[in-house]
Amino acid sequence: xxxxxxxxxxxxxxxxxxxxxxxxxxxxxxxxxxxxxxxxxxxxxxxxxxxxxxxxxxxxxxxxxxxxxxxxxxxxxxxxxxxxxxxxxxxxxxxxxxxxxxxxxxxxxxxxxxxxxxxxxxxxxxxxxxxxxxxxxxxxxxxxxxxxxxxxxxxxxxxxxxxxxxxxxxxxxxxxxxxxxxxxxxxxxxxxxxxxxxxxxxxxxxxxxxxxxxxxxxxxxxxxxxxxxxxxxxxxxxxxxxxxxxxxxxxxxxxxxxxxxxxxxxxxxxxxxxxxxxxxxxxxxxxxxxxxxxxxxxxxxxxxxxxxxxxxxxxxxxxxxxxxxxxxxxxxxxxxxxxxxxxxxxxxxxxxxxxxxxxxxxxxxxxxxxxxxxxxxxxxxxxxxxxxxxxxxxxxxxxxxxxxxxxxxxxxxxxxxxxxxxxxx
Numbered sequence: 001x002x003x004x005x006x007x008x009x010x011x012x013x014x015x016x017x018x019x020x021x022x023x024x025x026x027x028x029x030x031x032x033x034x035x036x037x038x039x040x041x042x043x044x045x046x047x048x049x050x051x052x053x054x055x056x057x058x059x060x061x062x063x064x065x066x067x068x069x070x071x072x073x074x075x076x077x078x079x080x081x082x083x084x085x086x087x088x089x090x091x092x093x094x095x096x097x098x099x100x101x102x103x104x105x106x107x108x109x110x111x112x113x114x115x116x117x118x119x120x121x122x123x124x125x126x127x128x129x130x131x132x133x134x135x136x137x138x139x140x141x142x143x144x145x146x147x148x149x150x151x152x153x154x155x156x157x158x159x160x161x162x163x164x165x166x167x168x169x170x171x172x173x174x175x176x177x178x179x180x181x182x183x184x185x186x187x188x189x190x191x192x193x194x195x196x197x198x199x200x201x202x203x204x205x206x207x208x209x210x211x212x213x214x215x216x217x218x219x220x221x222x223x224x225x226x227x228x229x230x231x232x233x234x235x236x237x238x239x240x241x242x243x244x245x246x247x248x249x250x251x252x253x254x255x256x257x258x259x260x261x262x263x264x265x266x267x268x269x270x271x272x273x274x275x276x277x278x279x280x281x282x283x284x285x286x287x288x289x290x291x292x293x294x295x296x297x298x299x300x301x302x303x304x305x306x307x308x309x310x311x312x313x314x315x316x317x318x319x320x321x322x323x324x325x326x327x328x329x330x331x332x333x334x335x336x337x338x339x340x341x342x343x344x345x346x347x348x349x350x351x352x353x354x355x356x357x358x359x360x361x362x363x364x365x366x367x368x369x370x371x372x373x374x375x376x377x378x379x380x381x382x383x384x385x386x387x388x389x390x391x392x393x394x395x396x397x398x399x400x401x402x403x404x405x406x407x408x409x410x411x412x413x414x415x416x417x418x419x420x421x422x423x424x425x
Contacts, residue, residue: 045382045411087392088159089158089161090118090119092137092161093164094120097378101377102388108386112389117156118135142166145169146166149163150173153177161183161185162388167186170186171189185395187351187352187371188349192349198246199368213365215295219291233295238296239255240297241297245291245292254274255272256273260273302356303322306318307354308385308387312347315402316402318380328376328379330379330407330411340355350394351395353369353373354372
């Protein structure tokens with residue numbers, strides 16, 4: 001299993017057999033056994049099954065050829081970004097996994113140099129370790145925060161801004177950033193953000209299409225809304241869950257359990273379950289409730305699809321199946337890649353974003369379209385796609401290389417690392 005496209009440096013391996021015919025040679029000339037675990041960075045990687053493809057991504061590559069004038073190329077010899085200095089990239093309030101994403105960026109195959117600038121609300125050792133410049137942000141919001149970001153970019157002569165925080169406000173000032181020579185990694189217009197940040201509106205926009213199945217869902221504002229939504233879902237022979245209309249990750253997600261009492265919840269519940277009677281009691285005793293979603297609970301496998309697109313044309317997509325908190329698999333699923341392509345075209349998406357879907361009763365249902373790169377996009381990087389590097393090249397108007405060989409059908413298992421700091425020093 002050749003992992004060299006993204007990680008050309010140190011690779012640790014262990015061999016459990018002397019039969020060299022079952023080994024795969026890595027870039028550092030070491031060998032690993034198919035099906036064996038290989039440690040790399042903070043993950044163990046295991047091949048699930050051999051995978052060969054014919055005409056791989058042919059349709060997507062055809063689309064890339066059509067849009068080649070917009071900066072996409074599937075030519076393996078597209079060459080490095082023709083800049084004579086390091087590219088300055090700015091991240092604001094980024095994920096804790098961002099250092100792993102940055103490490104992949106710095107390991108790009110063109111050996112393009114980057115200078116990393118990061119701002120955050122507090123000191124963060126993990127971010128500071130990968131930053132050439134780190135700054136603690138002031139406590140400001142709205143337009144004041146926009147002004148802070150513009151001034152930061154102007155002061156440090158930033159080339160590319162990869163925003164995570166306050167994006168729906170920042171996108172309204174795209175021209176202000178461009179005026180000072182900064183390319184901002186937005187996925188679309190302000191209207192696109194407003195639509196996709198609202199799951200109810202996203203579902204309504206896709207309700208009359210055959211792109212992907214939409215789960216039965218309701219906007220709940222009071223107790224009457226809740227009881228009606230819950231009964232309709234139960235009549236559909238499904239269980240129910242609740243989640244915010246807008247939100248990041250799994251924040252606020254709860255599976256509704258009718259047979260659980262509030263006492264049971266106090267002693268037995270996990271963070272992702274909630275007693276139905278508790279929701280009813282809260283709604284009956286509250287005057288003003290922030291609207292939330294009640295929807296059917298989807299029972300099957302969940303996939304997170306990391307995507308890169310250019311003005312509605314998908315460049316590459318990698319589906320990751322979530323097995324549990326510590327394990328994921330990278331799988332070739334043509335149906336999921338097709339969904340990603342159609343959603344990219346439907347909303348004319350660009351740059352990096354993430355699509356979450358789940359299987360249920362034989363169909364693929366949309367959970368949400370995340371208007372940013374996922375926190376786990378570095379895991380898809382193990383397939384050989386350096387997502388952030390390709391996105392930056394596209395943003396700067398350069399051609400990008402679609403890897404001719406992408407590694408599929410392997411499992412990632414997370415291991416934990418700890419830093420021990422002497423408090424007396």
